[in-house]
Amino acid sequence: MQFDQILQYTLSGLSTGAIYALIGIGFSIIYNATGIINFAQGEFVMLGGLLTLSCLDLLKLPLWAAIPCAVAVSTVVGILFERLAIRPLRHPTPINLVIITIGGSILIRGLAMLVWGKDTHTIPAFSGDAPIAIGGATILPQHIWILAITLIIIMVNKVYFYHTISGKAMRACSYNRRAAGLVGIDVKRMVLFSFIISSAMGSIAGIIVAPLTMTAYDVGVMLGLKGFCAAIIGGMSSGISTVIGGLILGVLESLGAGLISSGYKDAIAFIILLLILFIRPQGLFGKADSERV
């Protein structure tokens, strides 16, 4: 096995892994604030890509204006989703909420199919698509965008959760909702915030990957599941461990496809998911005794 092949597998894996990580963090943020897994997370990834497409084609906006526009609209969808589907629930047990998010994701996907049709679409790369050589391997400028934006988002997250009042309040909710409510934190508002953040992040992920992977009304399903795997590997933390989880997943998938067989690529992701759930349900880096709410 030549070195440049391994290098290419690793680089490809890291760039796909960054995408999984970004989507995975969206899962974790909502999980930590509300205790539910939001299976509609993948749909925000889809909305990000398709809304950017509409902003470019219909509104004729330049790319730099289309992106914030698309993120804003997806965030509004996230807010509506929380207001209309999550908040009105009278007895919110986790299982009810999870089923509601699955229903919501089917609804959003169906509407997207009506609006954008069933075709696959593509949006232009941010800065051309001349490959960049690193050693014997190559990546595209878009991969660097993905890695950089993922890094920035993680840092912003870190600052928000550890250095602002509302971020700290959200963490308080994740440790103990009831106690957080008793000390005067508006838990419902924090839940809304978590949906705002994760839908915005999901849509950003969808936008930065669309030039590479293309986008269609149903891309959210697979990307959402892979993001979920990343979050599980990272133990549902909204920080660096989910990122590492995503990167591990991406690299293993890519190495597995290259060295073992490409037929088992998706199987590898889901075997890892099952193994983690069986052996280390607290995630690869979590402490066994820490209980998450």
Add this chain to the structure above:
Amino acid sequence: MKKMSVLLSSICLILICASVSFAAGTIKIGGLFAVTGPASFLGEPEKKTLELLVKETNEKGGINGQKLEAVIYDTGGDATKAVQLATKLIKDDRVSVIIGPSTTGESMAVIPVVEKEKIPLISCAAGIKITDPVKHWVFKTPANDHVAAEKILNYMAGKKQKSFALLTVTDGFGASGREQIKVLAKQKGFTIVADEVYGPKDTDMTSQLTKIRGVKADAIICWGTNPGPAVVTKNVKQLGIKTPLYMSHGVASKKYIELAGADSAEGVMLPAGKLAIYDALSKSDPQYKLLKSYDQDYKKTFNMEASTFGGYAYDAFLLATGAIKKAGSTPEQIRNGIEQTSKLVSISGIFSMSSKDHNGLDLSAFEMVKVVKGDWVMIK
């Protein structure tokens, strides 16, 4: 004199009325298409095409003075539903011929029903199993996948490319293509140096292609439908692979070039049905006029480009109506008429059926094309 003319004209009027009421007996054509669900990219254009054709034919006065009526049901791509709806078409709607279903799985499920009820079925699915072995009442319009594969291999043989790497999608289309390419390659003396697959929703194929880059093949054949092949094309460009890249007929539309980007797709070769490339055909091609009018009518009515898949329903309609014109409108007569079809110029190719061949297309159904500056150019 005046009385006479009044009498004559009233007789004429009565006769006209009588003939109209006589012609009111309509011929019912059943349609089973996967208009919704995962195969909707097939079913939707098929349904639209059939509706368009029935409307046009009726506006021109029908066939042999009889109007047509299309009864179309949506199977959702579900074989069980397709069987129920086929029974409904035969028992309740009393159709004389059924066009569809859209997918191979559904077609295979419906075959026992039509064989038992003795109603001709013209499937719009590509699977080779549908008409091989031949079933008495069953026809199909898309050319077999192996015809497209053979076209590629013949071209490669001409270019002295003796080994190739195979990259196929893990769905029905890819699996069937992979199987048939392997058989053909063996027959024709090619070596397959790599046999890789990818999932229909995969977003990055650089791992597979890196592996392929390592094995030094004369060519790469990728078998799939959008968007996978577009991703493969981009990845090939990214990795700087210079090996000639062949795609299947499954991506023979402008959409593929648009998705992959004209730059990355430059030089990609594939066998295309003639509809996708009709503006590159010579004006003297027997199919040219029909292809052009179909594409323009479709664009005018539905405001989108006509697709090869809609073309399958077009072929089926022409086969059925051709048989009705020649042989008559009972199911038995239609079946016999279709089987006797010879040199019928249609969208997918020129059909010549026989009791041994219920598909009727050969290598001439495809043309090898190459992407040059974002458009198709025919290659020899």
